[in-house]
Amino acid sequence: MEKIIVENKVQQVKLLAAINDEHDGVIVELSEPMHSEDFASMLKASIVQWRKQGKRGVWIKVPIELVNLVEAAVKEGFWYHHAEPNYLMLIYWIPEGTHTLPANASHRVGIAAFVMNDKREVLVVQEKSGIFRGTGVWKFPTGVVDEGEDICVAAVREVKEETDIDTKFVEVLAFRQSHKVYFGKSDLSFICLLQPLSFEIQKQESEIEAAQWMPLDEYVAQPFVQKSEIMKYMFDLCLAKVDKNYSGFSPVSTTSNVSDENGYLYVNSQDLIKAVSSGHHIST
């Protein structure tokens, strides 16, 4: 008798609206304000239901306005997957054993821009904050690639923002992966060659202390460059590109019919064109 009453009670509780994902999981997007006690009951009942249905991962997206519901979900066994300024994504794994839910975004992506004019002067800046503040170091313009932004677009944008110089993206000369640079996150930095289209510098007030076209020899003579294995290496790359036919990766616009999204593929176009023109393009 007691069992039936319990079941009735469970059935009377409203369930959370959820959509199915491609991995036998469910996704809940909360949007309506509610009391945390009501939410806790709905969540409990919903998990019972999902378990019966053989569901595995449960995702709950909680907008920051509904922050009052977060504690209830954590008490139910949920943990954090990721957060953005306006929401928190909570996850739960119904089956026994270790979950197979995908990890959070793990990398921040940055660019460093190598821009040289016809006089072999390179575009350099001094930054107002960060580790180089007040050191007098002249460095390539750098910046962070925004979410959803192409690397080749970000490089042009950062140079424009910091120095007002217009550029055309040419190629990625190299990239570097480093770890634990940022709350335990990793970093991928792309060293990009850009061709200047304008030459009159107007520095950004908020972040940039100074900007100039600097003779290549002066740039490389800086102790900051000379003392750093990686800076010297990067500089050799830039020179190899300018003087010696070094080939980096250039962006090719592609469409994927698998995922319906567009994106750039970065390849050694110089070598690929050579290979294809020598008659080996078997796949078309």
Place this chain on the structure above:
Amino acid sequence: MEKIIVENKVQQVKLLAAINDEHDGVIVELSEPMHSEDFASMLKASIVQWRKQGKRGVWIKVPIELVNLVEAAVKEGFWYHHAEPNYLMLIYWIPEGTHTLPANASHRVGIAAFVMNDKREVLVVQEKSGIFRGTGVWKFPTGVVDEGEDICVAAVREVKEETDIDTKFVEVLAFRQSHKVYFGKSDLSFICLLQPLSFEIQKQESEIEAAQWMPLDEYVAQPFVQKSEIMKYMFDLCLAKVDKNYSGFSPVSTTSNVSDENGYLYVNSQDLIKAVSSGHHIST
């Protein structure tokens, strides 16, 4: 009179322990359980103090065990910066105007592994879940690069996990950036060439339906490859590498004396060696 009382009250409230960051901000790492009301009072008083000190960004790291404190911080004007399974990072900007706090990690990083044996057979798998489940599609082993893991290490690990084949990392043939693949996050996928060191396949039970060495022609003849511009492009790249001296980016271990961290720089070593050996290595 009333004002003095208020000020005394504020001064009696314990302040949150904080450390300074490099950008005129403060970082608070909560660890002791407390009531949310006590936390709210301490937080209010601390903000008054930080404002007096000219502080700008405020970071509060809240372990998931202290989830009861999150709502109080949001009510005080904090928002989410990022979250990991066991904590939530909240931020606040004290000055007037737009904040200049760095963005959250924005990219997930993946690898696809091109592994070919001496008989021109390529290592392929069928996956148990995801969009290719049940489609009969044979694809290169793929996987996600873990936080803190090198791309060249991740590629070798994924091939080993999925097929038990030991490999040596050779180079990155190309990479692709796509957007909004994953809760609005972007994705960077590195197509990697690996040299097989063993040949006996033992497939992973949990994720892999089947694995085999497949003749190159059979792989490329699949409709999944033929119908996809990007898959064909990637395949041409692989062939250009195998048959035509295509040069990708290979990893060079580097040390940065600026940040004291190690990492790999991925460069076109073939072209760089040519450039340097032709006598232009001016920077050492």
